[in-house]
Amino acid sequence: MGKEDLVSNNPLRALGLEKEDGSDGRRVGLVMSRAGLGKTAILVQIAMDSMLRDNKVLHVTIDEDLDKTRSWYEDILDLINQEKKMANFQQVVDEVMTNRMIMTFKENSFDTAKLGERMDDLAQQGIFKADCLVVDGYDFTDADSIAALDGLKAFMDKNELKMIWFSAVSHRDDDRVSVNCVPAPCHEIDDAFDTVLLISPEDKDIKLKTLKCSEACSVDAEKALLLDPATMLIKKA
Amino acid sequence: MSVDLSNVRNIGISAHIDSGKTTLTERILFYTDRIHAIHDVRGKDGVGAKMDSMELERERGITIQSAATYCNWKGIDINIIDTPGHVDFTVEVERALRVLDGAVLILCSVGGVQSQSITVNRQMDRYNVPRISFINKCDRTGANPERVTDQLQEKLGLNAHMMQLPIGLENDLEGVVDLVTMKALYFDGNSGEVVREDEIPEDLRDQANEKREELLDVVSMFSEELMEVILEEGDIEPQLVRDAVRAGTLSLEFSPVFIGSAYKNKAVQPLLDAVEYYLPCPTDVENIGLDLDKNEKEFPVTNNADDSLIMLAFKLEDGRYGQLTYVRTYQGTLKKGDFIINVRTGKKVKVGRLVRMHSDEMLEIDSCGAGDIVALFGVDCASGDTFTDGTITCSMSSMFIPEPVISLAVIPSDNKAQINMSKALNRFTKEDPTFKTFVDHETGETIISGMGELHLEVYIERMKREYGAEVEVGAPQVAYRETISQRAEFNYIHKKQTGGSGQFGRVAGYMEPITEEEYEFVDKIVGGSIPREFISSCDKGFKKSMAKGTLCGSPVTGVRCVINDGAFHAVDSSDVAFQLASVGAFKEGYMKAKPVIMEPIMKVAVEGPSEFQGSVMGSINQRRGMIIGTTEEGSYTVVEAEVPLSEMFGYSTTLRSLTQGKAEFTMEFASFKTVPKSVSEELVKKYQDEKNK
Numbered sequence: 001m002g003k004e005d006l007v008s009n010n011p012l013r014a015l016g017l018e019k020e021d022g023s024d025g026r027r028v029g030l031v032m033s034r035a036g037l038g039k040t041a042i043l044v045q046i047a048m049d050s051m052l053r054d055n056k057v058l059h060v061t062i063d064e065d066l067d068k069t070r071s072w073y074e075d076i077l078d079l080i081n082q083e084k085k086m087a088n089f090q091q092v093v094d095e096v097m098t099n100r101m102i103m104t105f106k107e108n109s110f111d112t113a114k115l116g117e118r119m120d121d122l123a124q125q126g127i128f129k130a131d132c133l134v135v136d137g138y139d140f141t142d143a144d145s146i147a148a149l150d151g152l153k154a155f156m157d158k159n160e161l162k163m164i165w166f167s168a169v170s171h172r173d174d175d176r177v178s179v180n181c182v183p184a185p186c187h188e189i190d191d192a193f194d195t196v197l198l199i200s201p202e203d204k205d206i207k208l209k210t211l212k213c214s215e216a217c218s219v220d221a222e223k224a225l226l227l228d229p230a231t232m233l234i235k236k237a
Numbered sequence: 238m239s240v241d242l243s244n245v246r247n248i249g250i251s252a253h254i255d256s257g258k259t260t261l262t263e264r265i266l267f268y269t270d271r272i273h274a275i276h277d278v279r280g281k282d283g284v285g286a287k288m289d290s291m292e293l294e295r296e297r298g299i300t301i302q303s304a305a306t307y308c309n310w311k312g313i314d315i316n317i318i319d320t321p322g323h324v325d326f327t328v329e330v331e332r333a334l335r336v337l338d339g340a341v342l343i344l345c346s347v348g349g350v351q352s353q354s355i356t357v358n359r360q361m362d363r364y365n366v367p368r369i370s371f372i373n374k375c376d377r378t379g380a381n382p383e384r385v386t387d388q389l390q391e392k393l394g395l396n397a398h399m400m401q402l403p404i405g406l407e408n409d410l411e412g413v414v415d416l417v418t419m420k421a422l423y424f425d426g427n428s429g430e431v432v433r434e435d436e437i438p439e440d441l442r443d444q445a446n447e448k449r450e451e452l453l454d455v456v457s458m459f460s461e462e463l464m465e466v467i468l469e470e471g472d473i474e475p476q477l478v479r480d481a482v483r484a485g486t487l488s489l490e491f492s493p494v495f496i497g498s499a500y501k502n503k504a505v506q507p508l509l510d511a512v513e514y515y516l517p518c519p520t521d522v523e524n525i526g527l528d529l530d531k532n533e534k535e536f537p538v539t540n541n542a543d544d545s546l547i548m549l550a551f552k553l554e555d556g557r558y559g560q561l562t563y564v565r566t567y568q569g570t571l572k573k574g575d576f577i578i579n580v581r582t583g584k585k586v587k588v589g590r591l592v593r594m595h596s597d598e599m600l601e602i603d604s605c606g607a608g609d610i611v612a613l614f615g616v617d618c619a620s621g622d623t624f625t626d627g628t629i630t631c632s633m634s635s636m637f638i639p640e641p642v643i644s645l646a647v648i649p650s651d652n653k654a655q656i657n658m659s660k661a662l663n664r665f666t667k668e669d670p671t672f673k674t675f676v677d678h679e680t681g682e683t684i685i686s687g688m689g690e691l692h693l694e695v696y697i698e699r700m701k702r703e704y705g706a707e708v709e710v711g712a713p714q715v716a717y718r719e720t721i722s723q724r725a726e727f728n729y730i731h732k733k734q735t736g737g738s739g740q741f742g743r744v745a746g747y748m749e750p751i752t753e754e755e756y757e758f759v760d761k762i763v764g765g766s767i768p769r770e771f772i773s774s775c776d777k778g779f780k781k782s783m784a785k786g787t788l789c790g791s792p793v794t795g796v797r798c799v800i801n802d803g804a805f806h807a808v809d810s811s812d813v814a815f816q817l818a819s820v821g822a823f824k825e826g827y828m829k830a831k832p833v834i835m836e837p838i839m840k841v842a843v844e845g846p847s848e849f850q851g852s853v854m855g856s857i858n859q860r861r862g863m864i865i866g867t868t869e870e871g872s873y874t875v876v877e878a879e880v881p882l883s884e885m886f887g888y889s890t891t892l893r894s895l896t897q898g899k900a901e902f903t904m905e906f907a908s909f910k911t912v913p914k915s916v917s918e919e920l921v922k923k924y925q926d927e928k929n930k
Contacts, residue, residue, distance in 0.1 A: 059866075065391055066866045066877060090752075094910065102866030109869045118867075121851040127858045 010049040011042055011197070011208055014225050014234055019216040020195045021050060022132060022162025027214065028152060028192060029165040032183060033199035037206060039167035040136055041232030042199065044072045046165055047134045051099040055162065058130035060115060061104045062137030069102050069136075079231050101128050107139065112148045112155065119159055133164040140168045140185045149192045166193075180212040199227070208234075242540060242608045243518045247316045247565070249333045249366070251357040252343035257373040261343060261499040261508075262306070262317060268430060268506055269308035269315075307593050307600075307610075310509045316610040334360055336551045336565035336610065339516030340368045341508070346380035346496070350388040351844060351903075358393045367486050367522075369493050369515055370395075371508050375403055376410045376498040386494050395492040398452050400482070401507065402445055403496055404438060413496060413504045414441055416449045417478045422507060429502025453478065459485040479514045486515045519608030524567050526623075529580065529630040536631070538567040542606040545569050546577065546626035549633040550618050553668045562613045567633065569626060572604040577616075580623045580632055590614040619667055641673055642837040642882055642906050644686035645693060646711030647700075657706035658683070665696055672696060686716060689904070690886065715883040717920065718835040718909050719786030720795040724749040727826035730804070731818035740811065742767075742818035743804035744775055748826045751797045756783050759799040767803035771815040775800055778819025787827060788834050788917070789924040794909075798823070833911045834920055837882040840907040843892065845900025847874040852895045860884035861913070879907055883916075 170183040182190040196212040209224040226235040318333040389397035401413040412423040425431040460481035485491025497504025527533040546569030592599040649655040728745040862880035
């Protein structure tokens, strides 16, 4: 068994959004939900899918602990392995983890220019050249951070990034939405994203659905994935 | 010494290197009248701090061995173990935590929660040690105790809250505001010995009220009485708050944070008060013993002075007073002249002298009771041994001891050095279970092994200084391991006919990799193809083979050997014949099972200014390291990586020159991982060359 066996029920593939993974041109994605519903878990699953297909993923976390971010990956891999029971699991994990690097910033230490500098440095020294970027905790309420999104495509071109995925927190008491139903605070900037996924609680379930995608795919308003609230992995039908 | 155990505190002081543990201990001893002058760790007076009693410790300015001391603060007897900050000496920290009831975690107000703080905190979690934190060095430029408290919450997951507010910071540090009594505390006199209570400065009043509210909100969860008073908006007595904080601390659900500067003599006395108020006395903690008469059934020790004696030896020293054994008494009373029994060896020994240690000085005492930490003379034992009065057969839980990861050869310069070296090694191995020594039978060299370069360096220095043993030292060697990567079958016949009775044995079965254990032997013989009396011979043969792999001569781990067939001869089969057959079978199976070499991988954390981040990462990358990630906070960055130990030799020098001495690193063993093919080939070649010499 190899690492391809760990690519299991990935959210993008399960939603029919496999072309949104950067293999069909640069893509910018966003996962939204209210606090505590599992944005990081979805980001990690998207990152892991990319890593398992030999892409280098730089996971940027703002205001979160490095060990905590790392344990997300370990927990999700363990869960997948509980199902797959691979004999050479550790060997596969060791191999896959060489495709990941985590950078954590305190909120006041983070800006995109600094991130660019760090990425340049890593690439120039031949240490790590990211293909994909995952940014967890970006502040979409801050005017400067929003303005920085204008340069996103140029940033991706410069760094030859296939995709960037962000997470954003929506609030129960803010019902503003864009035409694509993208909630605040991202309702006025949904043009910046090719793909937007929303995690929402419905009755006793937690669902993941597509709000927006690029022309290469299509939004199926009826299609929603059920997430296991304990693991945040996709529930088997 | 008071008999009332509620007036006893056994505490440890643990922290990251250079956080000021020893300086703080020095101040504690001064304020409790145990010493009459303060000497700093690297002080100009050349005396050195009291607790750094080893010459080498004073020179290097770090604590290597933990020293035990005792003091009395406002009627409370406090036994203090000052523990080392360097990760190589972790076993000292672990041992101290095993016998202590509570701990003070010291943090630097600038460096905050550093890698070793995380290690120490994890160790405290392992032994369920209630802890309070002291954010030291608040006089330093960049001091930010609030940020450090946030880190305690985020990085260590502690429910940590400040019990005080600083009055000024950095050069302007004047004192602290006590959020329980809502008074300002200043420390007057030449050495801060006069504590002056005053009103809270006007400009801090609002902030103090706000912080107190936050504190009460959190600690009221641990006291219904306090909650009621808050809800009824009544007057809140300080004692009520203290009781709530104590309850939270003892249940490990709350961790109070104190601030100050030991070096500037600020706010050490309130910390001593906190030790009394919030850390447990021996009866607050449940210690578990193992009843050896009942198949090691766990039982709680009673802490009762009238019950059978139970003591744990947690530290041995062979100083100028002879062999000294530090013990913690869990129950019963020990008097001078009593006979005690070492449960492991069954030996009965008489306690000639009983002393209370104060670093390298001592006070003779006549008896000690439950909860005490004292030292005995002339008691031969190993660290971790349990002593009783003979009326009970039990052992205190064993301590977690990590395996050594690095070794080097030591060659004595002459015969005298050889004798002295033997004496030294004999003592060191008794004192420190992570330090091991053996003679390599092929080279005849004495090999010492331990937890890191510094660990071994210190012992070599001690050999020279304390025992006058001049030794030459070989290059450090990494403790490699071999293992198999797939299942393989074996079927081997050992047959020897040399006149007289011969040797015959056939052993068949398979071997397969396992991760849970180092070695497992499974007997699946049916029908007596190998007679019962020779099954253990097969086990012995396999075990013997595990000691040395064929790739690079390192020990083999992670192998399950299963025998399912064989043959014997009525006359020629013997224990030796089946042992040799198993050795042959192992060899046969081993080469088919695709053996690999594994090397120790260290978890490395490099902390330094962000401007050097690129060069630090480059240096790790060059050392086959895998960078896990970076944490950037202000102008400071921590790079975390996993790096093979073999690549870390001399890294401190490299790091120093790369970062103008502004970065530091710590490392600890993480796991064994398979070496890359090129390294493996090199190791195999080297081993073959040595064998063919």
